[in-house]
Amino acid sequence: MAKQAVSTDMRDKNEITREDLAKLLNEDLAREYQAIISYVIYSQVLKGAAYTDIASQLELHAKQELDHALTISRQVDYLGEMPTVTPKPVRTSEDARQMLRFDLENENETIRNYRDRVRQCEALGEFALAEQIRQILVQEQDHQIDLATALGEDVPDVNAGPKSRSKR
Ligand SMILES: [Fe+2]
Numbered sequence: 794m795a796k797q798a799v800s801t802d803m804r805d806k807n808e809i810t811r812e813d814l815a816k817l818l819n820e821d822l823a824r825e826y827q828a829i830i831s832y833v834i835y836s837q838v839l840k841g842a843a844y845t846d847i848a849s850q851l852e853l854h855a856k857q858e859l860d861h862a863l864t865i866s867r868q869v870d871y872l873g874e875m876p877t878v879t880p881k882p883v884r885t886s887e888d889a890r891q892m893l894r895f896d897l898e899n900e901n902e903t904i905r906n907y908r909d910r911v912r913q914c915e916a917l918g919e920f921a922l923a924e925q926i927r928q929i930l931v932q933e934q935d936h937q938i939d940l941a942t943a944l945g946e947d948v949p950d951v952n953a954g955p956k957s958r959s960k961r
């Protein structure tokens with residue numbers, strides 16, 4: 794996370810307040826906006842026969858990311874915060890593989906965060922929120938698989954925990 798609005802590093806990251814959770818969900822929402830923008834653009838600019846399949850998959854991703862943004866936004870509102878209006882920065886490239894790599898890195902980061910969020914929601918007794926995030930997580934993992942497959946790579950292991958988290 795670029796901004797350390799919530800200092801969860803100092804304590805067990807599952808021990809948070811509802812206010813912390815709302816702030817973290819707003820970070821998730823900013824990542825969903827980033828994903829919507831990336832997939833809207835990349836699905837249209839990826840050219841060439843080699844990328845026909847992934848381009849149409851990216852269009853589907855764009856629509857799913859919008860559904861995620863709506864779900865997360867409702868959760869932020871439910872927790873008494875105003876949903877953010879600002880996406881995380883979107884990286885672009887002229888190079889098709891580089892574009893797909895940016896998407897894959899973003900999905901990895903998103904998956905790490907949602908795995909934390911499920912545990913945090915449950916620690917707060919917010920089981921319905923946890924369930925909604927689990928459903929989003931299933932689709933994010935599909936996105937990750939689509940991108941890794943298009944790149945001809947193994948699906949990355951993002952289970953290594955917060956210590957290995959990339960600082961961006
Ligand atoms: Fe998403």
Ligand SMILES: [Fe+2]
Binds near residue numbers: 828854936
């Ligand atoms: Fe995604």
